[in-house]
Amino acid sequence: MERRVFKNKVYTLFSQMVKAMANPHRLEIIDLLGQSGRTVEEIAKETEMSVANASQHLQVLKASNLVDIAREGNYIRYHLVNDKVFETWSDLRDVGFERVAEINKLIQDYRAQKNSLEAINIEELVTRMKSKNTILLDIRPTEEFNSGHIPGALSVPLETLKTFIKTLAKNKEYIAYCRGPLCVFADDAVAILNRKGFKAKRLEEGFPDWKIKGLPAHAN
């Protein structure tokens, strides 16, 4: 095979893989699946698209070997094929945060509106966790907490926060985290906590980001 033909072929193959990621719905799906495997129905519900549409996008991801499936009784559960896929998305995300002004502004504005402007990152969290004064809250649904969480975190799904809040001490500092920088559970939690007079900030990243950094992860 001639050099140019080879190059065209190989870059075309890579571009097909990139194309599979190059869609807002599919990025959202990858972000979700980075969390844990999910059925078509669950994905459709969380991303607010039709089941047929979600299925179609999942087919695209599957055809490009970014996700694979496991049958479980009546359901088919989709997974990312491995951590590398999430890492690629995570790198893309970083480039976006760093370079695309619109993305930055959109996120800042959203957080400002929620009164959740201050965020700390994973490095800062590691330092702070050494202090007894910091309490870490995992705002995701229970199942996600159970399938893996940051060691030392308390499971406080958003719906339970309002009752849980009564038990919290005012003299502590709270850090809330959820699925990732684009997940808004933690922002909502921080908003509620601040309103009630607690000192609270969100963690910029989420559990999958913690995990791909190779930091220890607890599972129940």
Place this chain on the structure above:
Amino acid sequence: MERRVFKNKVYTLFSQMVKAMANPHRLEIIDLLGQSGRTVEEIAKETEMSVANASQHLQVLKASNLVDIAREGNYIRYHLVNDKVFETWSDLRDVGFERVAEINKLIQDYRAQKNSLEAINIEELVTRMKSKNTILLDIRPTEEFNSGHIPGALSVPLETLKTFIKTLAKNKEYIAYCRGPLCVFADDAVAILNRKGFKAKRLEEGFPDWKIKGLPAHAN
């Protein structure tokens, strides 16, 4: 702004960035620019496309903040905006090598045909370089070698290899490297060396991959 509206907007912005990468020509351009900045004309020549077409693709990359420009006299030189962009491409590439059978096969076949099947990776290279018996050859054009190379490498652009080869000792082991895993200069060099009875292998990765690993890089 409502949660769903926020999510749609933010994932759309990210997907626009990914779309900018989702084209074979543009991936090749990113791969090239990871090497060093280049003018439109240079890019058009190396990728064998028309200048108008190359320019159009560069506009797409520029609009997405993946590349920027610097005027130099009569020419405009395009650069990647930062290392993160190349790292993202590098991660994508890894996923492709690992998960997409067609990509693997294509590359293996091409190397087989060039008699350059055995490749070592950067980790192995670091170990081997401790031995006096291993000689590292940089097969890229002189300018690229000068703008940065792996410490200890000899500059042997492909055109000069045939004359250079007369000076080489048969009892050494040669490692050839070039721009990256999809660059074929090193394969050609290995083929020539093997044909003449030298022990030679290529380095799987290229100089930019060495650099983003944070390993030391010499420049003249």
Place this chain on the structure above:
DNA sequence: GTTCTATTCAATAAATCTATTGAATAGTTG
């Protein structure tokens, strides 16, 4: 200020991608 040259723009036709709908399928449960 005119000429020159690298680069960009504009227009177009072909190809590809997307959401929606409703029907089809495959595997499970009773």
Place this chain on the structure above:
DNA sequence: CAACTATTCAATAGATTTATTGAATAGAAC
């Protein structure tokens, strides 16, 4: 085996992307 249900398929119309042309532009050089 029949009924059921999660998922996929197929068809379509509208939107987006792409390569190719040849013309336009903007800055450098003289």
